[in-house]
């Protein structure tokens with residue numbers, strides 16, 4: 152049975168893998184060479200699944216026949232488009248099809264599907280696509296996973312012409328097959344001619360599994376559905392892919408989330424507070440304590456048994472006036488930290504938010520890492536090593552988690568920075584984790600978490616999990632605290648703590664909704680835990 156699955160309803164939950172274009176081809180080839188299915192059958196399923204998914208997404212379109220314009224490219228993506236055109240026609244729709252490229256050069260499967268369409272209707276010249284009355288649906292079947300360079304200007308022009316055809320009442324709804332044309336399915340970049348406006352879609356229907364590019368950067372599609380076309384989940388050939396060969400999307404849904412988090416959250420029957428662990432958060436000087444206080448509050452709310460805020464003596468009075476459940480200790484620089492860490496029960500440290508830039512912070516970081524504690528390094532703890540990242544890497548170990556945003560990441564890994572790198576954000580984080588020997592959580596709506604051993608996952612605040620209001624001052628400090636709180640129990644590997652915290656961070660933001668400020672995030676956690684059933 153081939154049915155459309157909403158990303159959020161997937162049963163595979165935590166194990167949902169995001170594929171590269173090469174991995175998708177490998178999955179297809181594995182099935183075909185095993186004689187399980189032909190390319191033509193896959194194309195038919197892809198086209199049929201796209202129509203079913205679109206009609207369930209837009210119930211008004213399912214109510215009766217409508218009018219569609221289908222733009223078909225030169226490859227197999229175009230082949231899927233011809234299937235969609237034929238099936239809509241069979242359903243009584245009026246369908247106009249426009250083709251791009253030399254039909255003779257297309258694959259045998261695409262040519263076959265085109266011929267089947269041509270038995271019923273013409274393939275018109277793409278340059279004519281702007282003419283005619285306004286359709287109810289525009290189908291983008293120009294380019295899919297085979298894109299190798301910027302899409303041609305004539306494709307861009309035709310698409311925009313249909314999107315705004317005879318239009319004074321807004322844009323024509325667009326369904327993209329497999330991906331919005333121009334999307335690089337491996338890294339999320341849009342490949343359009345210089346100065347051209349990129350294409351977009353209201354719904355993308357992709358096949359077998361979502362691709363990495365669907366979840367990186369700002370997706371050009373408002374919604375994404377995955378359609379099963381009967382391929383095996385993980386053919387053996389996929390394991391030989393270059394690192395990271397396996398990219399997990401963190402999208403367990405609420406039911407799976409409960410099982411997942413039960414093993415991760417430190418609160419468990421029979422545990423006392425020291426079993427849950429003691430997180431130390433270091434804060435900055437007078438007037439600079441807000442970030443650390445929020446991190447500390449988040450560590451306590453997520454389940455650390457005890458949280459202590461260590462601040463310079465001059466900042467004690469100010470902090471004392473603001474803290475209750477969180478303990479407060481004066482701490483004189485790196486020496487003070489070393490003394491404090493003689494207490495073996497301090498099991499995790501959060502360093503960076505509001506700590507200040509410079510040698511003192513560098514010494515504090517070295518002391519914390521040297522004491523072999525599970526550590527979260529954020530903000531100033533990272534930026535202080537801008538001039539000599541290797542000095543940081545030399546002291547890092549696999550019990551540390553670094554939580555840079557793109558700017559901080561660029562300071563430590565200039566060659567892997569956004570804009571300079573020719574690799575995706577996924578590969579950049581994986582390479583950085585390997586170099587640093589620590590877990591890297593690279594922030595953004597598309598947060599990538601990479602462990603030094605090579606595990607990589609993506610926590611996407613995109614599509615139905617979009618929470619743009621999470622990009623607010625201090626949200627990152629709260630995340631660092633959440634990770635530090637989870638690390639305290641010592642029950643889980645650092646990258647698993649980072650994954651869980653990142654997922655909960657976005658869920659807390661979604662649960663609170665627009666208007667959120669960073670202080671709200673820790674306070675939303677109890678409600679979220681209740682809803683998940685923890």
Ligand SMILES: NC(=O)C1=CN([C@@H]2O[C@H](COP(=O)(O)OP(=O)(O)OC[C@H]3O[C@@H](n4cnc5c(N)ncnc54)[C@H](OP(=O)(O)O)[C@@H]3O)[C@@H](O)[C@H]2O)[C@@H](O)CC1
Nearest residue numbers: 179193194226227228294295296297298299300301302329
């Ligand atoms: N894998 C599967 O299991 C299944 C895959 N299926 C479908 O197949 C799609 C992949 O098909 P595909 O490989 O033929 O690639 P596609 O995206 O149609 O484009 C390649 C064509 O465009 C050309 N071309 C490329 N860039 C260009 C440019 N900038 N400007 C101009 N031309 C350019 C390129 O030619 P060349 O680069 O050789 O010049 C080639 O002719 C996939 O997205 C899905 O929809 C389904 O049927 C179900 C099962």
Ligand SMILES: Nc1ncnc2c1ncn2[C@@H]1O[C@H](COP(=O)(O)OP(=O)(O)O)[C@@H](O)[C@H]1O
Nearest residue numbers: 556594595596612619621622624625626627628
């Ligand atoms: N558009 C967005 N959608 C969802 N989350 C976002 C978005 N923009 C930023 N974030 C998240 O907000 C947090 C911001 O952290 P950071 O940049 O360190 O800010 P700050 O230093 O103010 O705390 C990160 O967790 C990041 O992933």
Ligand SMILES: [K+]
Nearest residue numbers: 291294328330
């Ligand atoms: K497409």
